Amino acid sequence: MSKNITVIPARRRVGNTVNKEVKPKLKVAAYCRVSTDSDEQATSYEAQVEHYTNFIQKNDEWEFAGIFADDGISGTNTKKREEFNRMIEECMAGHIDMIITKSISRFARNTLDCLKYIRQLKEKNIPVFFEKENINTMDSKGEVLLTIMASLAQQESESLSKNVKLGLQFRYQNGEVQVNHNRFMGYTKDDKGHLVIEPEEAEIVKRIYLEYLQGASLKQIGEGLQEDGILTAAGKERWRPETIKKILSNEKYIGDALLQKTYTVDVLTKKRVKNNGIVPQYYVENNHDPIIPRDLYMQVQEEMLRRANLHSGENRKKRVYSSKFALSSIVYCPKCGDIYRRIAWNNRGKHSIVWRCVSRVEHGPSCCDSPTVQETDLQNAVVKAINLALGGKNEMLVTLEDNIATVFALGDDGSIESINAKLEELQKELLKRANAKKDYNDLADEIDRLRELKQDAMVENAVREGLKQRMAEMKQFLAEQTDEIEEYDEALVRRMIEKITVHEDRFTVEFKSGTSINVER
DSSP states (O other): OOOOOOOOOOOOOOSOSSSOSOOSSEEEEEEEEESSOOHHHHHHHHHHHHHHHHHHHTOTTEEEEEEEEEESOOSSOSTTOHHHHHHHHHHHTTOOSEEEESOHHHHOSOHHHHHHHHHHHHTTTOOEEETTTTEETTSTTHHHHHHHHHHHHHHHHHHHHHHHHHHHHHHHHTTOOOOOOTTOTTEEEOTTSOEEEOHHHHHHHHHHHHHHHTTOOHHHHHHHHHHTTOOOTTSOSOOOHHHHHHHHHOGGGGTOEEEOSEEESOTTTOOEEEOSSSSOOEEESSOSOOSSOHHHHHHHHHHHHHHHTOEETTTTEEOOOOOSSTTTTTEEOTTTOOBEEEEEEEETTEEEEEEEEHHHHHHOTTTOOOOOEEHHHHHHHHHHHHHHHHHTHHHHHHHHHHHHHHHHHHOOOSHHHHHHHHHHHHHHHHHHHHHTTOOOHHHHHHHHHHHHHHHHHHHHHHHHHHHHHHHHHHHHHHHHOOSOOOSOOHHHHHHHEEEEEEOSSEEEEEETTSOEEEEEO
């Protein structure tokens, strides 16, 4: 007997295979999305919802399974598209048999995401119909066309991203600054979108800068703000050291703005990284009203650098800055140059607080035989030095006047103005070459060199201004303080004392005003 083969043709039926029972009607849902929050796009969003609701409900073979709509969400990936993800979950649960959407670009602008979800749905026999392209993913040619169209949609997204970047570059070159002020301590925006100072918050910023220059650590500043019930710009009670550091290093507080600090490395993931010279940056000076004077800001940058690179001793060993006590990091050994450290000492059962040279503590007296100092003796020496300054205030005032006159005589040699003029010329030439797509590496190197020179000149000016300010503060203190200081005051030490050197027979106390006094031990 010969074999008899009968072909039983496939009876294709579109429908979710999660539930196996026969379904008289297809449960059809629609997905809508607009990518911005503008009024025009909102109208498009509402129109899509109305269109697909009517479109599905008027088909007798379909059962309305709902409208899933993301409003104001980007389509480059699906992580933040809540309604899209909920729709996929409903499909996997067997509640949707078919999805209708306007176009591939509405469904996804990422080829990988698009194909991933289409194939996931096809496994459950759930088609997606793209109205604009007239593609049904269950057709034999559907996935080929879909791959092509999804790739084009991704290219469209990348092209749009490039256009946005070009627009930003143009605005940057014109010095147009856009700042999110919602979490920006000290500033808000006026009706025209310009940054304007918010007085109450500005006082908080000034307090942070002042306390830092007086020796407080980032942690101490934050703890003080918390104790006073002051909230961060984000409305949080806790002030993290990183938050304080960002405020101290933000150039916008002197009225400037550095543009393009970060850049997007992937249009799909929207991942941004710090710009370390990969793409151009733009520094806009005097963009808005400053909260912090420029010289004070430069003093803070110098202090931050000093604390980060604190070294001491003959071998210039790196030390960690400590501000727990006012005397930390300002008491020095004259023999090895290292700093003194506060130590709880137990000497033959006698407990006391002493200060000792770090080199001697770590390596023994063979390395350095500098004396150990009782904390009370050190504190008394500081009080005595301040009182000696008060007792001889007339002579010290004369010295301060002479020192101030010397600092003023140094003045500003005008180097910053000449550097600015040269930078302006080079900037114009740089933009011409960049727009003409010509090589500009030689100009970039020269601009970097001039910017470093300008930075050095600004630091020198800031040092001079800081010294003038400290001299003025010392004059004011001597003029206002009529009585002697009776006890040691941490705040006063942070404000006035620059350095203390421990000798065998004396302490040398140097004031921040540049004067010094010897106190016998």
